Amino acid sequence: MTRPLINAEALRGAVKVTRAGSVPLPSDAAPPAAPPARYDFAGAALKQAKAVATAVVPPLIVLFLMLVFWQLATSAPNSSLPSPTKIWADSKDLIVSPFFNYGPQDLGLGWRVLVSLERVAYGFGLAAIAGIALGALVGQSQWAMRGLDPIFQVLRTVPPLAWLPLSLAAFRDANPSAIFVIFITAIWPIIINTAVGIRNIPQDYRNVAAVLRLNQLEFFWRIMLPSAAPYIFTGLRIGVGLSWLAIVAAEMLTGGVGIGFFIWDAWNSSRLSDIIVALVYIGVVGFLLDRLVALVGRIAARGAPGV
Amino acid sequence: MIPQKPLLKLEQVDKAFERGGQSSVVLKGVDLAVEKGEFVSIIGHSGCGKSTMLNLIAGLTRVTSGVVFLENKVVDAPGPDRAVVFQNHSLLPWLSVYDNVRIGVDKVFFRTKSRAERHLWTMEKLELVQMAHARDKRPSEISGGMKQRVGIARALAMEPKVLLMDEPFGALDALTRAHLQDQVMAIHAGLQNTVIMITHDVDEAVLLSDRIVMMTNGPAAKIGEILTVDLPRPRKRLELVADPAYIRARQRVLEFLYERHGFVEAA
Ligand SMILES: Nc1ncnc2c1ncn2[C@@H]1O[C@H](COP(=O)(O)OP(=O)(O)OP(=O)(O)O)[C@@H](O)[C@H]1O
Ligand SMILES: [Mg+2]
Secondary structure, three states: OOOOOOOHHHHHHHHHHHHHHHOOOOOOOOOOOOOOOOOOOHHHHHHHHHHHHHHHHHHHHHHHHHHHHHHHHOOOOOOOOOOHHHHHHHHHHHHHOOOOEOOOOOEOHHHHHHHHHHHHHHHHHHHHHHHHHHHHHHHHOHHHHHHHHHHHHHHOOOOHHHHHHHHHHHHOOHHHHHHHHHHHHHHHHHHHHHHHHHHOOOHHHHHHHHHHOOOHHHHHHHHHHHHHHHHHHHHHHHHHHHHHHHHHHHHHHHOOOOHHHHHHHHHHOOOHHHHHHHHHHHHHHHHHHHHHHHHHHHHHOOOOOOO | OOOOOOOEEEEEEEEEEEEOOEEEEEEEEEEEEEOOOOEEEEEOOOOOOHHHHHHHHHOOOOOOEEEEEEOOEEOOOOOHHHOEEOOOOOOOOOOOHHHHHHHHHHHHOOOOOOHHHHHHHHHHHHHHOOOHHHOOOOHHHOOHHHHHHHHHHHHHHOOOOEEEEEOOOOOOOHHHHHHHHHHHHHHHHHHOOEEEEEEOOHHHHHHHOOEEEEEOOOOOEOEEEEEEOOOOOOOOHHHHOOOHHHHHHHHHHHHHHHHHOOOOOOO
């Protein structure tokens, strides 16, 4: 199902929904409580349980307080927003079973998130490859920097959704357009951070490469990438966050099965509870994406200075 | 090739750096010839242009005028035949000790040695500096003296025609320093390789060198004097302390550095 809805009203609606939803969005990423100490090293286990507890208990308390406050604030019968108990009553199936499938109109949110993630994977993957390559060029060559950097600096301030009409006109299809929007959103921080990382390669490493007579390709793999890895991963992390922001907004306008369109659809049929559940899904997935890229970065940067 | 020709030759080398339209002359009219198998030290006050001179020989910077010859060929680019031991070790922190040496071996002997031979060659050089036991460690996990030793192994593993060392022991404590000096002397005795070493340390220069090149103060520094150190090898640091030839050589260098070219503030 691909019906592009590009008009001012749609955009206003999108912003309205996001704003309304972003306030009560709780940090719902708290992992389950510490596992019971089962093995012999009771002391060590206790210590670990304590560490986990100090990480988990405060957000749980805050979450609980927020829910209570929210319940009180929205419990009036004429309240415009649903209360937590009402959400539970309305959207229990969405909360408890993410992967039900009753046909394309009635899918679990897990499936919808996966569809959105697939688009992000394409768009972000392409952005990572192109961004690192372009960033390497800009970081490596004075002339490329003088020529390209000002253009990048202007283009990166264009809001993601502003690219959507153009990309719909170019691709004439919703799915590649959404992927393009992800690509164009994520690529700027990747380019810029990669370029900074490469400009910061110590002269010593360049001298080593020069004495060894490494060729361009060897220099790229053996010196540039590892030396600039911390910067590159900072760029990738910002990029994946922006991708996730952009996909939801883009899907609202392009339709399809993604989580973004689900929100738009729910708004059109006044299912506010569903929207709030979807927001929680989006927040948790965005958080996990960020952690995933950070983790990959830590693994990749093993052995680099200060790690 | 003409047999008498020295291995390395600097002819009327000038070096000026351009910065913001202004040009500052660092080296002016440097002439030097180094024979095969010689151990030459370069000594001079901080900022006079020693590193600049080494970088010119290494090909890392270009001469402004004059020529650097290696085996009668003009030096105009860096290469593994002039391997450098850098002042601050410059090991690649994401590679293990072994891989830091191996990367050079793979590059230089890609065609001429098999994989197994390259492995043996790498291990042999690590053993030469007594670092084979730490082959899998990262540079961040070993001490400063060990890093410098790996740096020396990396340079030696490229089998350079000239080994260039820029204050290789500058950042080390006195004991580690003495130990490494002995190792470098032993390696030089064994390989009979050609070495150019920059140093700040008069004792180090006299102990290790066949000749000591003394630089005048910058700007526009040149070679002020070259002292030949006539001490038989192998040299033992404890026996040398009382050796009259050693004391004389030491005095000559000190005189040059502190009387004739005393350190000038903000030279
Ligand atoms: N890339 C450069 N651009 C401009 N000036 C430079 C550059 N490299 C060195 N110089 C200048 O050349 C002079 C000599 O520097 P050099 O590093 O060769 O001194 P040095 O004798 O090695 O000193 P030290 O003993 O402290 O290492 C210094 O005045 C320095 O400021
Ligand atoms: Mg120096």
